[in-house]
Amino acid sequence: MDDFMLRALAGGLGVALVAGPYGSFIVWRRLAYFGDTLAHAALLGIAGALFFDLAPLAGVTSVCLLLALLLFLLQRQGRLAGDTLLGILSHTALALGLVVLSFMEEVRVDLLGYLFGDILATSGRDLWWIYLGGGTALLLLWRLWRPLLCLTADEDLARVEGVRVDLVKALFLLMLALVVAILMKIVGLILVTALLIIPAAAARQWTASPESMGAAASVIGMLAVAGGLTASWHWDTPAGPSIVLTAGGLFLLSLLRRRR
Amino acid sequence: MDDFMLRALAGGLGVALVAGPYGSFIVWRRLAYFGDTLAHAALLGIAGALFFDLAPLAGVTSVCLLLALLLFLLQRQGRLAGDTLLGILSHTALALGLVVLSFMEEVRVDLLGYLFGDILATSGRDLWWIYLGGGTALLLLWRLWRPLLCLTADEDLARVEGVRVDLVKALFLLMLALVVAILMKIVGLILVTALLIIPAAAARQWTASPESMGAAASVIGMLAVAGGLTASWHWDTPAGPSIVLTAGGLFLLSLLRRRR
Amino acid sequence: APKLVASLKPLADLAAGVVGDPSRVELLLPGGASPHSFTLRPSQMRALAAADLVVWVGPQLENFLVRHLASLPEERLLTFGSLSGVRLLPARRGGAWRHEAVEHDEDGDIDPHLWLDPDNARLLVLALAERLAGIDPENGTDYRRRAERLAGWIAALQQGLSDRLAAVRTKKYLVFHDAYQYFERAFGLEPLGALAIHPDRPPGARRLRELRDLLRRSGAVCVFSEPQFEPKLLRVLTEGLALRHGQLDPLGVDRPVSGASYLDLLAGLGDGLVSCLSN
Amino acid sequence: MTEATDRLLLGLEDVSYQAKDRLLIDRVSLQVRRGEILTIIGPNGAGKTTLLKLALGLLPPSAGRVRRAPGLRVGYMPQRLAIDPSFPLTARRFLSLAGPTAPGSRRKILAEVGLQQQIDHQISHLSGGELQRLLLARALLRDPELLVLDEPAQGIDVHGQAELYRLLADIRRQRGCGILLVSHDLHLVMAATDQVLCLNRHICCSGSPESVARTGEFLELFGPAASRSLAIYSHETDHHRDHRHG
Amino acid sequence: MTEATDRLLLGLEDVSYQAKDRLLIDRVSLQVRRGEILTIIGPNGAGKTTLLKLALGLLPPSAGRVRRAPGLRVGYMPQRLAIDPSFPLTARRFLSLAGPTAPGSRRKILAEVGLQQQIDHQISHLSGGELQRLLLARALLRDPELLVLDEPAQGIDVHGQAELYRLLADIRRQRGCGILLVSHDLHLVMAATDQVLCLNRHICCSGSPESVARTGEFLELFGPAASRSLAIYSHETDHHRDHRHG
Ligand SMILES: Nc1ncnc2c1ncn2[C@@H]1O[C@H](COP(=O)(O)OP(=O)(O)OP(=O)(O)O)[C@@H](O)[C@H]1O
Ligand SMILES: Nc1ncnc2c1ncn2[C@@H]1O[C@H](COP(=O)(O)OP(=O)(O)OP(=O)(O)O)[C@@H](O)[C@H]1O
Ligand SMILES: [Mg+2]
């Protein structure tokens, strides 16, 4: 096997590993479209960075963090569900980005190119990012695990039992934003958001505890990565979409098993 | 005012009118990302149409209806929330579309271009579509209004009271798919999904009954259209994003009022 | 004086060369804006409505314009792709495309990067002059004169490039996306292929490996990226191989709108190729 | 003969329900006739709610048959109801969702369940007991032939509970509808029931309240505390009937 | 003096709560001390749940002050709990979320609330009463200094209710924690309460159970039915104490 395949495999497995537990929270907390929202907002970040002559990465990162904070504030306000809030944020941010860009005619970067990585292009340096960054993200999530579960079950109970609900929620969203932004740049938006949602949803059909769901999601994601890359290798299909399709197939399988 | 601005205004007001009540259901039933999912799936429809040598519109329409049916089946299965299911469908459909396309290399057309309209390009014929099609859609929704509200409140109660829950849900999703697909082609994806979600979410802060929320969402959407087009006219910003931004601003205002 | 609207930068350049005054040519799609999220602004709509002539390639490329142009009368529209005599090439398959692919007609899609063929460009320039002369007969001779002159410059440049590129004609290279078919045909270049047909559609893993093998076996010298796209995949492709990297820009967006810019675009492609391909 | 079957509203025949790995309902048969109150009692987790859902057709039985009179109008009061806060719904609108009703009947029923003041509140703001009253009102509004109530007294205040007992008896008498009831409140059971059915996955015992309270199965199922409570209650009724002292 | 304030767990001083256009709580003061059971009674919609939330800091008071002893460990049993079905959670895991506990205590508490068998069920499958027991177990597991229970007996079966009364008395005696309770069950109130507080937006009356039951406000608030029920109950207790007949 070629080097680039091995690196893609290593990268993909790492991403799937990280995506499992984070994706479980995404499914529980109705944040399925967090990644898309970040991608839309990133356009604004790039536009802003160009405007203020900063590095695009700085712009994207700050907009992503800002977005996580905004989402946190809107969630506190109550009433509206996660997907509605994400929809509002995502469309408003995208529109703002487009309007700002329309005033900067001479801009000639490929905006989407900043966002969409390709898993086949994973470099050795990317692997460091995935494993070190991802490892840190998992470690942080592990530290927040119990309070997060507590407040996912019931916020009032969590608060009474001394969980600092607001702090934990804000931290989680910030962590999620960083993880998604970094992975998106490396392996592409579609692949990251799909690996966050689909394996976790499939795992839900098989598991009975949050921990097992997180772990099963990681495993299912890794299977999808391995299967998708193999398919891409054999049939020359694009790598990212092949992985997503494999994950979709695994989800279908999980539904079948539940019927019984 | 130029003709195209008048047509855009007429078209935008019509879209906002239709989007109000449909958008309210989207907010209640966690379908904020229905439009994006359709757009993603439509790629598959176009690819399929090219493959089987059909009209692209036929491909898109059938894939959209298929998607609505799939969503309906997945919803019945329980457990997973609307946004997760939409996320799964959207990513899997997109991946499938990309994989299919990778086998059709000589296709060079801009595939996504088939999907997206521009509100400033609204033609007289489009206005007919918006007002006749939209009117029919509103009429149908009006006929389904009570049973839909019933099952949105509580499915078990609705079923016991003789509402044909499955039929009504399936019909609603099919209607929604058609409405979104048609409007997307005319005024653009971003504008349609934004006009579905944002005005309804803003209206939620002001209203106490489903009817008033639907109506207020229509009005807020129409304000956003008028305001956005005016801004676009004065500052020469792109029209669609300006409308979305105005809607976002109105949502912010609605939050302020609630704080008190 | 007639007003013109051009969809893409190279078309605007050519139109400016014929009209003489770049300020009378409005460019719709600036720089690297993505046509997917691109929507026209009111000023552009007005320009479109007021234009005496709109120049575009055709629905294959500027899909976002189709709806705007639908209401425009035939005589105010100049569709590059359907000029009589224009050379149309079918889309190539990515990777190691078959060289014997003949110029067949309706079967399959047309590669829309027409403007990179100098013959096509000359044809467009002359057609533009005729149409402008029809619209504005008073200045008809001016348009024809400027068009002849620009066509002459293009021909001269073509000759010069042909000579310069003759030295590298047999060199193998790879481009990022398949945009240069017309240029290559015009100058008899023999590229190995492109990494991708369309920048939106990434290649599969097997293609990547086959391309690597191809690069190794064929003794390729150079791979070319484009300024709009990050060359991550190209880097993977050439990793461990002794290949030079060059950059080619099929649009030339960072030069001002003028007839000379089109010449610069072609010359720039030539320079890029020669400097990377010759040792 | 014809009359008897005419009056049959609901019949379950050997109905079982299997959830994944557990049998929740084991061959239960029951019948509800017009004008009859059938109460199901049983410990927590006995399968009472599941049985009601089977009877209403909300769950498909794994075995056995459920028969409802054709065109039967049912009023159902579920044990739990969760309405999404993004859905703006006042109590008034919630009631009107039940369908068209006679103009006077809404006001009358609201007065009966004691909910006139909260009628314009958002449902998500209602207190536990208010929600319970609202659900009862909705079940009644449909002028049902069969009323299915899952723990109607739960969360209702003392005053309201007393009203509830009376209300049920009234409804049965005035409208002649059948009532299928689940309750832990033995006072309610004893005061207003024709038939009691003790459920613990299968039917332990059934019959009139008095007869059931004396069976050994009842004692086993509910323990001495319940037995004592029932004893107190029936004792109390006798007691007061005999010599009112105090 | 110091001892007395030492034992103060929770104090509300003239607390009011305004929701948009309505005053839900009107200048309420109360105190809960270690080893004391304070029960709040009142009709549906009186503001009992709101008051508990104010006491726990889940709602900010519009006026007045809420003081909790620093570092107070609270066990809370809410009136309603809705857990999303996409969240896989067994009863066991739900309990362990309460934090680390002594190894034996979980088993003991589960036995006390009678939930040993359902411990590995998914929470979304639990029946109404089972969920209630689980919530109680979780509140107890934290070895709380203050126990706040919102209608703990609701949905619990007859057997379980009797256990619950005993359990509360035991807990107070053994652990010496303070208990703040909302209940509609006057039996529970009379059997196990030191102090009763009648709430109807403001405090109507308060004091020992016996003294409260005799006030006019109580009668007005709960109506003759409740009064009779209480009378029966207290009569019954005297009665049995005096001459056990039957
Ligand atoms: N889908 C399911 N899968 C497995 N077990 C289930 C499922 N649904 C319910 N149960 C279990 O079935 C039993 C019966 O539940 P049900 O709600 O019918 O009890 P109930 O008699 O109404 O109890 P309560 O008096 O507490 O309301 C419970 O032990 C519950 O945990
Ligand atoms: N956010 C709110 N806005 C307006 N009214 C509210 C709000 N929340 C609660 N209420 C109202 O406040 C009153 C008190 O509610 P609360 O839940 O405290 O009652 P409760 O005493 O616990 O009643 P129950 O015995 O039925 O549980 C109710 O009438 C309810 O409708
Ligand atoms: Mg039950």
Ligand SMILES: [Mg+2]
């Ligand atoms: Mg309450």
Ligand SMILES: [Zn+2]
């Ligand atoms: Zn191109």
